[in-house]
Amino acid sequence: MKWLGAALLGGSLLLPPLFAGDFYVNLASQILIAAIFSLSLNLLVGFGGMTSLGHASYLGVSAYISALLTTRYGFGHGAAAFISITGTVAVASFFGMIALRASGLGFLMITLALSQVLWGLAYRMSNVTNGDNGITGLTRPSPFGLSLDSPAAFYWFVLIVATVAFLMMTIFVSSAFGSSLKGVRDQPRRMAALGFNPSLIRWITFVYAGFWAAISGLLYVYYHKYIHPTSLSITSSAEALLGVIAGGAGTLGGPAVGAALVLLLKNYVSAYIERWNMLLGLVFLFIVLVMPAGIVPGFSKLMTTLRGEPR
């Protein structure tokens, strides 16, 4: 039953380019990119118990490095992608070392402060980042000579990357290492007594999450062909976190669903009014007060109750 559902969901991901118009294909690409980003944050929040409010840093840094290298320094996309990912992983490993000196709310505050520093940097260092104007005139790569400029081609590309990302992150949390990560989340002292190294486990997870955020950042900048400091802002981190919480932190697919909902909401609301931040705030209040476990667990709990199975 569960596998059937997963297969149906997976199969439906093949549909957009076959049946839908360009607008919906592009929307589907954006959803997949946001899903990778939220899933990477979920490694920290859901499986590691480390609530980061600065995850946009890694998306933004990777996007900015790629944008700068390809426009200003004439790098090819392959080399630029490699340097972006390596650079972002380096930033993540450094920020991880700093932020993991604290835990809980201290960790949250440090990640927030660090990401705000990067955001401020992107705004103020306007001779490098072009400040509030952002960097325009970017191109999409052509892997193996295949152009990704059409919405459908780009969608297939994103779908492949997203599938790999989903599988790799699933393997990560289902592995022995993933179990030790969950152990460190729930019982750090016992895990330490058992000979595990909680801070090392957390740090590795932090860097791994940064890696997938970097991948989503690359896709993000390829999709938009534009980058602006807002992608580093707290709003961007908060959207991803909302996706994780709304979808159900610590579930495998939930954050992807949550990210999709956040993105759809953002798109539809932005078509009518400009008040996305206010709505984002209200949704935060609603989710936390009404559905604290997330929509996916909340929904499956509802289904169980409706079927009358004992809980």
Add this chain to the structure above:
Amino acid sequence: MQFWIIQGLNSLSLGALLFLLSSGFSLIFGLMRLANLTHGAFFMLGTYFAATALRSFDWLNIWVMALVAGVAVAALGGIFERLVLTRLKANPLGQVLVTLGMSFIISDACLILWGGDSIPVPTPRGLQAPTRLFGFVFPTYRLVLVALAIAAAIILYFLLERTRLGAMIRAGVDDRQMARAIGIPVSNLFTTVFCLGAGIAGAAGVLGGPILSAYPGLDADMLPLALIVVILGGIGSLLGAFVGSFVIGIIYTFGTALFPELAYIILFLPMIFVLAFRPQGLFGRVSA
């Protein structure tokens, strides 16, 4: 020489504002174990209130305005605490997310009400003329601001160390369950402290107006500075907030003046340094 003196005073006045902002944040965190991410928005509300009121009413002065805005923001904070935060007592993460959501709502509401342009707040008339001391010229308002922050620090110190309310707060910070067991109304105390912290932030926003002026994003500029101050000084420590504020005020001001591009990077060097050697912050205690 004049450069160093002026920038020195600028750093002190930024430090003064940061102290007003972070002392409330730190107090709330210490007692309630709540990282109040609405704090920057409370500050910004104060600035916008001041911008509107001081420009429309000629007779109003900034000190009265600071008081009025402080009370108004404190009331808003109290309502928020009572209606939302108390429902999430057992859920610290939920509390943080709700304060984050609230900060988005407030900053967007400010954008609707006041628009996207920055609105200057007039410097009080009596303090516009510069003060001459030892042959140097100082902006008078900034001198007054520093004096005010020091006065606020002393008042807060006495409030915490010498009054019954302060004793209850300290008891709540040290051991919440024990405090409750001996009959301290911890829940009311939470509301009081949250109002107090919000009120100070609102008043600080008013006082910071003539220096910073009101603009969208002011909250996002101030909150990280307050976070860095608190991480540096030690969460929940008044002395830590005081020392941290002036350290960050100095580093940020001189950083911006001397290396404008790198000011943000210089800003987080002290934080890294402190976290590496003293993760609980300069004056923080290791929590039990």
